[in-house]
Amino acid sequence: SQQGEEDPQALSIQEGENATMNCSYKTSINNLQWYRQNSGRGLVHLILIRSNEREKHSGRLRVTLDTSKKSSSLLITASRAADTASYFCATFPYSGAGSYQLTFGKGTKLSVIP
Amino acid sequence: DVKVTQSSRYLVKRTGEKVFLECVQDMDHENMFWYRQDPGLGLRLIYFSYDVKMKEKGDIPEGYSVSREKKERFSLILESASTNQTSMYLCASSLSKAGNTIYFGEGSWLTVV
Numbered sequence: 001s002q003q004g005e006e007d008p009q010a011l012s013i014q015e016g017e018n019a020t021m022n023c024s025y026k027t028s029i030n031n032l033q034w035y036r037q038n039s040g041r042g043l044v045h046l047i048l049i050r051s052n053e054r055e056k057h058s059g060r061l062r063v064t065l066d067t068s069k070k071s072s073s074l075l076i077t078a079s080r081a082a083d084t085a086s087y088f089c090a091t092f093p094y095s096g097a098g099s100y101q102l103t104f105g106k107g108t109k110l111s112v113i114p
Numbered sequence: 115d116v117k118v119t120q121s122s123r124y125l126v127k128r129t130g131e132k133v134f135l136e137c138v139q140d141m142d143h144e145n146m147f148w149y150r151q152d153p154g155l156g157l158r159l160i161y162f163s164y165d166v167k168m169k170e171k172g173d174i175p176e177g178y179s180v181s182r183e184k185k186e187r188f189s190l191i192l193e194s195a196s197t198n199q200t201s202m203y204l205c206a207s208s209l210s211k212a213g214n215t216i217y218f219g220e221g222s223w224l225t226v227v
Contacts, residue, residue: 033215042118042204042218043157088157090216101147101172102216106156 004032004089004105012111019076021108023089024069032065033102034074035088043088046074081114117141120205120219127226133192135222137205146188147172147206147216148180157204163188195226 007022023032031050035043049056049065049072056063062075076083086109090102121136139146147162149172159172161180169180177199181189188207192199205219 035216035218040202040221040223042220043206043216045215045217048215101159101162104149104157106154 004091004103006087006089006105006108008108009106010109010111012113013079015079015081015112015114017079019079019083019110019112021074021087021110023072023074023105025072025089025091026070027091027093029067029091029093031092032063032072033090033092034061034063034072035090035104037086037088037107039085046087076110079110079112081112083110084112085110118205118207118217118219120203120222122222123220124223125225127192127195127224129196129226131192131195131226133195133224133226135190135192135203135205135224137188137190137219138186139188139207139217140186141207141209141217142185143207143209143217144185145208145210146182147208148178148188148190149204149206150174150201151204151221152201160190160203192224195224197226200224200226 004023004025033048034046037043047058047063060077065072086107088107090104118139127133148160149157151157158174163169163182179191203222206216208214208216
């Protein structure tokens with residue numbers, strides 16, 4: 001079942017601009033993760049943010065988490081053509097008894113135009 | 115680095131054939147997963163396993179079975195392939211139960227004709 005919903009579904013920007021993608025979810029979480037998928041390839045983990053964290057950075061990536069609004073955002077600064085990919089958020093439930101699975105959203109397709 | 119290897123990148127099978135998709139991970143992870151990915155539907159969990167010989171149904175187990183005889187290997191089986199099982203199949207693994215990072219293979223593109 002889908003828990004995370006990314007917004008927008010597709011985003012097209014010029015190289016050098018910032019890209020912001022949002023994720024909303026419905027139930028309490030233990031952590032939220034962002035993944036990237038190049039066309040036709042597997043997913044690659046980008047960043048994990050725990051429910052007691054509000055912001056996390058990794059290189060040009062900045063992730064925020066607002067548990068009161070049940071939402072997260074992924075910001076990619078100074079985008080490059082190589083950032084063109086689909087980006088997925090995934091949530092791990094707070095009450096994980098018997099559940100080992102992340103639930104993925106449908107993704108945001110980012111196109112960075114050189 | 116964790117490596118999750120899916121044995122076949124592209125397969126074409128006939129309706130009714132038995133299909134095996136093999137996946138091996140090299141990091142001694144307890145958890146292994148099979149997802150399928152379809153346009154507009156995102157990733158959907160088929161089965162997962164948290165230990166050898168253990169398996170749990172995911173969201174869409176119908177038409178599939180799995181086997182985990184060794185910790186590093188998790189196989190997805192389509193007993194009688196159908197055209198609606200044409201999809202991209204992704205294997206993944208993770209350490210322990212605590213919602214850790216999932217590591218994915220490169221995917222297997224299955225076409226059933």
